[in-house]
Amino acid sequence: xxxxxxxxxxxxxxxxxxxxxxxxxxxxxxxxxxxxxxxxxxxxxxxxxxxxxxxxxxxxxxxxxxxxxxxxxxxxxxxxxxxxxxxxxxxxxxxxxxxxxxxxxxxxxxxxxxxxxxxxxxxxxxxxxxxxxxxxxxxxxxxxxxxxxxxxxxxxxxxxxxxxxxxxxxxxxxxxxxxxxxxxxxxxxxxxxxxxxxxxxxxxxxxxxxxxxxxxxxxxxxxxxxxxxxxxxxxxxxxxxxxxxxxxxxxxxxxxxxxxxxxxxxxxxxxxxxxxxxxxxxxxxxxxxxxxxxxxxxxxxxxxxxxxxxxxxxxxxxxxxxxxxxxxxxxxxxxxxxxx
Numbered sequence: 001x002x003x004x005x006x007x008x009x010x011x012x013x014x015x016x017x018x019x020x021x022x023x024x025x026x027x028x029x030x031x032x033x034x035x036x037x038x039x040x041x042x043x044x045x046x047x048x049x050x051x052x053x054x055x056x057x058x059x060x061x062x063x064x065x066x067x068x069x070x071x072x073x074x075x076x077x078x079x080x081x082x083x084x085x086x087x088x089x090x091x092x093x094x095x096x097x098x099x100x101x102x103x104x105x106x107x108x109x110x111x112x113x114x115x116x117x118x119x120x121x122x123x124x125x126x127x128x129x130x131x132x133x134x135x136x137x138x139x140x141x142x143x144x145x146x147x148x149x150x151x152x153x154x155x156x157x158x159x160x161x162x163x164x165x166x167x168x169x170x171x172x173x174x175x176x177x178x179x180x181x182x183x184x185x186x187x188x189x190x191x192x193x194x195x196x197x198x199x200x201x202x203x204x205x206x207x208x209x210x211x212x213x214x215x216x217x218x219x220x221x222x223x224x225x226x227x228x229x230x231x232x233x234x235x236x237x238x239x240x241x242x243x244x245x246x247x248x249x250x251x252x253x254x255x256x257x258x259x260x261x262x263x264x265x266x267x268x269x270x271x272x273x274x275x276x277x278x279x280x281x282x283x284x285x286x287x288x289x290x291x292x293x294x295x296x297x298x299x300x301x302x303x304x305x306x307x308x309x310x311x312x313x314x315x316x317x318x319x320x321x322x323x324x325x326x327x328x329x330x331x332x333x334x335x336x337x338x339x340x
Contacts, residue, residue: 029104030161034085034092034115035168036061055171057087059119062126063094065103066112066134068158079103079111082126105161112157114213114221115169120149129212136214139174140227141258143208145234148256151175153213155221174211174223176304177330178202178312179254180238180272184245185317195245195316198275198292200238200252205270206231209258211306223306225260242277249313259304270299272323276316297323 036055055061065079080103088097095101105111112134118124121142129136137153154169184195208231216222238253261270273296280289297312304310313324 030165031093032103032105033166034061035166036092037168037170059117061085062116064114064128064134064137067106068110068112070109081128105165110158110160113159113167113169115154117152117171136212138210138212140210141208143231145207145236148207150256151211153221153223155213155215156219157215158218170219172221172223173307173330175256176259176306177254177309178257179309180252180312181249182245182252182314182316183249184247185315185320186247188317193281194279196277196279197243197245197252198277201235201273202238203235203271203273204233205257206233206261207258225258228258228261245316257304259306261304272297272299272312274314278318295321300325
């Protein structure tokens with residue numbers, strides 16, 4: 001009789017153990033940390049391009065995770081959603097140095113992660129699509145032309161608990177980078193003559209939209225934009241410092257912009273206004289002579305694409321102005337702080 005009772009207790013304990021949710025596991029815990037990376041050819045901070053490939057430690061990552069229970073998809077569920085991860089105590093972890101909020105790996109099963117960085121945008125709605133929270137994230141960017149920060153999204157799927165607790169997130173830029181260079185034409189730059197730039201202004205671009213990052217493969221993310229055309233158009237100056245041109249191209253300004261927009265119709269044409277001065281030597285009394293002029297360059301009707309860098313290279317002469325547009329990956333190297 002005693003053996004039967006003991007067997008019954010043992011069987012009941014086994015059943016309770018198997019029914020116990022993995023999320024309630026009370027054994028040794030391993031904290032979830034991040035290796036926050038940015039792809040070699042697409043890296044930037046809110047101040048423009050940077051030289052290293054690690055995520056800027058002053059930013060915040062909103063991290064969500066979805067739990068994949070090995071006992072069946074019916075047991076899968078949101079693990080946590082939009083938890084701020086910041087860099088403190090020499091690690092990327094949940095919470096901040098003054099308000100820690102550590103998150104822990106499950107004892108078994110895997111996690112899908114999706115991270116969103118929208119530093120600088122205090123407003124704007126974040127939502128998740130589908131039943132699995134960590135397969136897509138959507139950010140409705142507010143319509144604010146004066147605040148175009150570098151929104152980034154990363155995805156990592158099917159991750160089991162590693163020995164060090166770290167999961168690598170390789171971030172992808174959601175916006176396009178715009179850069180402008182200017183130089184004088186051959187024989188158009190001399191001491192008393194030559195050309196100076198007074199200002200360059202990107203006009204009639206839109207600064208809002210809804211961006212979605214969707215899981216692509218194991219650790220990739222596809223970026224898509226919607227509702228861009230519904231945003232207001234605004235003018236933003238690249239810079240206002242007077243620059244005396246030489247025959248060597250010099251960077252005049254750069255910035256980050258919402259992609260998936262192109263000119264449609266005369267009223268909607270996105271253009272760059274160039275205001276410049278031609279120096280005409282000196283008059284009889286030795287005073288400088290100059291003429292202020294302006295030139296409007298219409299941006300070609302090609303959608304800007306997230307993660308690309310678009311450079312508009314102006315050559316300004318006394319009698320002719322040309323602009324040569326080019327496109328490349330976001331690229332490396334330092335650049336002027338974005339003013340658009």
